[in-house]
Amino acid sequence: MPAALNTQVPMNIFATWEVDCSSPTCVPRQCSLTLNKLLIYMELEKEVRGVVISVKIQGSNTILRSDEILLPPSGQVKTDLVLTFSLQYPHSLKRKDNTLQILLQQKQRLINETLGGYKTLAMGNINMAELMLRPLQGGQMLSLNSTITETSAHVAEVSISPLSSQPMEVEDSTWQAGPKASPALVTLIIRLAMIPGSGRTKRRRILTLGSPKSSPKE
Structure with a gap:
């Protein structure tokens, strides 16, 4: 026992x-x-x-x-x-x-x-x-x-x-992309923009925290 x-x-x-x-x-x-x-x-x-x-x-x-x-x-x-x-x-x-x-x-x-x-x-x-x-x-x-x-x-x-x-x-997790932002709702948009007077283009990276289907306005 x-x-x-x-x-x-x-x-x-x-x-x-x-x-x-x-x-x-x-x-x-x-x-x-x-x-x-x-x-x-x-x-x-x-x-x-x-x-x-x-x-x-x-x-x-x-x-x-x-x-x-x-x-x-x-x-x-x-x-x-x-x-x-x-x-x-x-x-x-x-x-x-x-x-x-x-x-x-x-x-x-x-x-x-x-x-x-x-x-x-x-x-x-x-x-x-x-x-x-x-x-x-x-x-x-x-x-x-x-x-x-x-x-x-x-x-x-x-x-x-x-x-x-x-x-x-999500907001308590350490793997999130930003404050109160779900990784599923984070979209990285890459646009090409003309460099004035050079005839070349450069990439612009725009990070949005909205729906992946939406894109920021120019």
Whole structure:
């Protein structure tokens, strides 16, 4: 039976960064989730004195991490959490899934000093495309399976509620072309203008923020 830790761990972890949505089949979205319980069933390695919970989108180098959660001597634990993660991600409309990964990690240590690296002990996946089609009703228990053993052993579970993926507002996105301007409504018009007395022409670039079908008057 996992040991119960009575202390909650309240954290609100969020980040904003440039979302690369240059592809027409990619849309920027905001993922928000709250973890409210952690259960570790398998006794971890002896040197594991604490764990962190991390969240990332598969294929992304950006990762959000909680503070370290100290474990009892047995290594097994059942504790309440108040961990809220919020991250922006590019949602691909062509891929079959856009996977949210929840990781149970250990800080790498050497002679009682904490190094910058992390070792992933277990991981669980959530298909964000399926979440958009069937939004999460109530809570969900997600299994975290071992990543360091040959067999995918059931190491831990986290309780998630709520979990959502929402479209980002254009004016809040960092990939927009200008203030409150959608890239779809930005038109670059190149006109040829005669250079007086030279018999040559030059190009004039006119950037408009209206409908692509409209053009500025001369």
